[in-house]
Amino acid sequence: MSKIKGFCCNYTMSVDVDALKEGGLVPEGLEIDRLACTGRLEVPEILDAFTNGADAVFVVGCQMDKCHNLSGSYRASKRVRYAKKILKELDMDPELLEMFFADRGHSEPIVEAARLMASKTQGNSQDRDQ
């Protein structure tokens, strides 16, 4: 079972993860950190998530033009890009980290993101097996 780590902001995350898991909507190994704003997410936190065992990491922020804190999700997206560069340098697949944007209070994008990332890890673990 692959471990997926998600970072969401206060506004994009309004559903109970456990309920989603029970409903089989998201992978079992999903863990979500709810931040006040994704703009507070720093590069080391993303990297640490991988270090602490995550196979893939994703960030869900507000729509770029509708961020509660105006530019929070924009900043987050830039940091994700920077973290991707580091992953590449470390010979890791930068696609194991993605940024998503969601409207307020909609859980679908999170479910989708979690699933997409989970599918990537599967592909990846296959690669590893080979």
Added chain:
Amino acid sequence: MVKGARKILVLGCRGCVAVCSAGGDKEVKILSAALKLGVKRSGGEIEIDEDTLVRQCDPEYIEPLNERAKDYDLVMSMACGVGVNFVADRCPDVNVVPALNTTFYGANLSSGEWKELCAGCGACVLHLTGGLCPVARCAKSLSNGPCGGSQGGRCEINPDVPCIWQLIYDRLSKQDRKEELKNIMPIRDWTTAGHGGPRRRVREDLLP
């Protein structure tokens, strides 16, 4: 650099590199996180401590390292090359490596963008060139005006680079100092630019 080390100290500097977002607290954190991830992925184990000194170019901040760094296999200095050298000079027992590739003296054009503006050549001509440096900012460090490659205010080596001599010409023209460009600047003395050996400055009035 990190290979074989089990315990590392990532050492930032709160001086200029922190201002330039190259080696301050934040960058120390990012580097440590990346190192941890990298080592873990290659199946190794590593213990990384982080610290940021006020400056790595003053002895009082550096010297305590001698004692402190005994426990570490490696100290990665995120200061500019000065810091790495200074640690190496002052702390004989510390195994220090650079964690920052020092590039140039520049200004911060906007958040995240820096540009070289001074070569630290030790023979300043800025008073003759309207405050714009042909040594640092001309691809050929010309002293007597633009070469034939100046076209439309751009340097021939890269259209993103402005021809500094065009800028100097424009600036001096505006200041009504165009005549000064007729003077031939004599051949330069490069000894002060590091070609005379490592440089040193002493201000006697400040010596202890």
Added chain:
Amino acid sequence: MIAGSNLENILSSGTFAVTGELGPPKNGDMEVVRKKARILKGHVDAVNITDCQTAIVRMSSLTAGLIALSEGVEPVMQMTCRDRNRIGMQADILGAAALGIKNLLCLTGDHQKFGNHPQAKGVFDMDSIQLLQMVKGMRDEKRFQCGEEIKKAEPRLFLGCAANPFADPFEFRPVRLAKKVEAGANFCQTQIIYNVEKFQRFMEMARDLGIHERCYILAGVTPPKSLGMARYMKRFVPGLDVTDEVIQRLQDAKDQREEGIDICVDIIKQVQEIPGVAGVHIMAIEWEEAVPEIVKRAGLSDRPEPKGVEPVLISNQAITEAVERAREEAQLELKGELDKVKAEAQASRELVVKEKEKAASEISSLKKEIEAAKEMVSRKEAEVEKLTKELKQAKEALEKAKSEGPKEVVMTKEVKEVQGQTSLTAREQQVLQSLNMGLKALKDVLGLNDVQFEALRRFLEAEFMLQFGTSVSPEVLPSEAKKEIQPAAIEATKEEVVVEEVVKEEIAAEEEKPSERAKEVVNLVAKGNVALHNKDYVAAIEAFKKALEIDPDDEKAKEGLEKARELQVEQMQAEAKMAEIEGLPPCPEEISEEEWKEKWVIRFTARGNVALMKGNYDEAIKEFKKALEINPDYEKAKDGLKRAENREDIYIPSVEAKAEEVKVEEKPVKEEEKPEVEVKAEPEEKEEKKEEVEAKEEKEAPKVEEKPRPKVELKAPEGEGVTELEVAPLSKDEPPLSERAEGIPEDVYKEVCSGVIQSVTIGEGDKAIVVGGETTLPFHTFEGDMPNPPRIAYEVLDSPPEEWPDALLKYYSDVINDSAAWARKCVNEFGAKAICLSLASTDPNGANVSSQDAAKVAQKVIEAVDVPIILWGCGNAEKDTETLREITSLIGDKKVCLGPLTDANYKTLGATAMAFQYPVVASTPIDVNLAKQLNILLENLGVGLDHILMDPSIGAVGYGLEYTYSVMERIRLAALTQQDDKLSPPIICNLGREVWKAKETKLPTDAELGDQERRGVLIEGITASTLLLAGGELMIMRHPKAVNLTEALIEGLI
């Protein structure tokens, strides 16, 4: 002729020159160069050999040039600054000249980025203009770039440069070419021209600068080989202007190559018409075959026969020939040498004969001279007789004198004179010696015997004596000769001579002693005079005295002594005077002597004013005079002097009168307030809360911090605002820390600091306060000493305050129009220990009250109270300098504290403060390093660290207090734990103005924010207590209640 190259010959003859270009191969095959050279030979006057063009590695320009030369083609060696430094370039230039290269084209060179080694380090030790200068210097001044002389065979090179009329800025291009010509370019080849019209404009500007008269300009042309090439050049070659017309012509052409050649020919024909164009430079890149055709079609194929195009390095056979030729030349030369030597020998033989003749004639003339000498001898004989007689008389006189008394007495002036004359000067002795030697020589020449010689010598001696009025002392002439005198020869004179000898010896013996003494006297007098001249009167007096000891009658010595004494007294008087004026301490380096003096003028004037005010007129007159002695034109001192002399005083009466008035006004206020204070004192609630706190503190006993909670006391009366000013003291009856921390090892909670904070005294007399001096962090009395409690100064404004909330204003409403009364109220009623006079009204951006008016107000305040006073300017560096100086000139030595000094005015105000020994406030914008720097600057100026109070800039609570706190904390830690003594002065916190500026202190009382006054007091109190804990030593505050609270806190914590 500069280098005598073919190109130079052609150009100087006025023929339209044609040059070509030859790109060396990217390999080591010499044949490639030869082939290209052969194609060009006869069609061009010289060929440029490129130097790794576009930064691509090729056979070197020098080598390829030599190969071309061996083919009979004159090379123009190109040299760029990209690949060699001045050492390599000069070496190659010498080599090129040695091997017969006569033209050098100096270029900066294409950037390495464009070549096949873009990672290379571009040297660019110099640019093309400097290269021209360097080569010109080597050629014309025979000097290497470093200035060293080229001793032999300087490189004779015809120098060229490039010019690009199509690069930017266009107007600067001709100027740049002029610079190149100035630097040494003899000819110039331009960038490829397609846009003839633009080139025409370029030439017009060049002609305006007169360039075409100092430099041959060759227009650069290139036949476009194909449409593709033309397009490529248009798009990608920087500084190349390919016109659309050219592109169109190629597009329409059937044979693009033919058309290319035609285009080139057309351009040549057009540029030929442009005045000032001396030739063309045809660059047929990798298409050398086109050149002959182009030249032909352009009608230029009739090239003059090249001259001087000869290789230096040649084949073996040529070498043999050369050797043969050299041998012949050598033989010829040898023969020439031989003839020359022969001729010389003949000449010298002739010379010998001539010399012989000359010698003979000289000998005969010598003989004649001897005859004349003999004649003179006989004449002298008669004179000797006369002399002998005189001598006899002298002897008699001497004997007579001897018998008449002791030697000293006998030494009359006459005798002295004789003595003076008899002791020969060095010069006379020399003359005599030469005479002696001359005589001896004469003796040899004439073959005289000893007797004859002796006689002759005597005669001459006598002559000498007569002439100089002196006798010859025995030492001068060899005594041997004297003894050998033979009576036979000149018997008559013998006796007399002997007598003369005796007499002379006697005189000499007698005169020896006195003569020495007299000599000494003379020496001493001379020495005295010299010392006198040098103004060393002590030495002069000493010398004259000594002289008089030996000879008490020596007039000169007496006279000298008198004069020396007189002058000495004069000098001492002058020095005393000078000392009085210039009793200035040495001028600090930072300021000029002039400025320093000016400060002292102000200081003396100030002292005078003070004395004037005290009614001490004599003292005042003295001080004003001192000031006027340094600067006689100083109006204020003149004015003061006049006043002092007239015994008038404008200051005291007015001040005192006003003070009286104020006092009367004040009284009722006092009475009103007092009862209230008493009534409301000490509600019980307070006590309870305090106990709670104490209990809490006991629980936390092992913790080091004794942090008080000022809030506790403030909670007292609900809802009614702050009407009473007194504050209950903090309870001190808690067990000491050592007790509370019983059982815990001391070193766990104790951290002893090694630094010391400076003690600074403000004010003078028994009201002076001392701040600083601690050896520990604030209130950590268990770790070190805190000898002086922090102090609070009341802020007084120099003009009625604007925008003060009622809560604050009500305490001062009766005095806001009179700063002196205000200050007095603070001291008498609120018990202020110090006053800070804020000169806010002087701000040029505000009321802009003049410095003079502000100074008068300040003076009144200073007169009104006896507590220490801090003068705080408006913050405008220039105005503050002016105002504070003005004040110091009025108050003189009265000790006040000046502030704020910033990096903009620390020099002037620092120097003023130094002159009066005032403490100063060094103000910096919340930054440890800036604070330290200003302290260092002040210290360098001469202001001691114990005269500095640091103002780190304050933020009130809610307005950046935490920032201030952190900076102060760092300053204090650096001073105490890192012994950074440059940060050791105490800290002054001007917080009142920050607090009462805050919006929160001005909002009216309402349910949410509570009572306005209590709010303000709390903000000020909390700001102050926080700053105290951060290390502040001197608080400047406004609200009396807040002051009392803070004082209670200090009292409780100490």
